[in-house]
Amino acid sequence: MFVAFTPTVGVQMLIAGFLSWLLRANKAVSLAVVWISNPGTMVPIYWFCYRVGCAVLMLAPTKRDWWTDLASPPRGWWPAVTFYWSRFVEIAGPLWLGGCVVGFVCGWATYYGVYHSIRYYRSGRD
Secondary structure, eight states: OTGGGSSOTTTHHHHHHHHHHHTTOOHHHHHHHGGGSOTTTHHHHHHHHHHHHHHHHTOOOOOHHHHHGGGSOOSSHHHHHHHHHHHHHHHHHHHHHHHHHHHHHHHHHHHHHHHHHHHHHHHHHO
């Protein structure tokens, strides 16, 4: 659950698989859980994580015009790459911190919720 909220799009399944192997956890479940952050949910998840990171760091979030400027990058391949890279660097710190905070909270809540649900289910079967 933690990895699903980190901005590691494209390698989340690899990270989750490695961590589940390292922690001797269920690999199939760990790979499926990172699908929470799919193309349909990425924007709201990462926006929320960014806002949490800004709140923790006591930074003002970027304004709407910063986001609308992303639609009109400079012409040319290299200027566009440097434009988007510089914009990413501006939000990377709060995004990572917020993703880790939200991931930790959701991971902790999920672990204890599932753990106690399984214990309750198993106690009723005995």
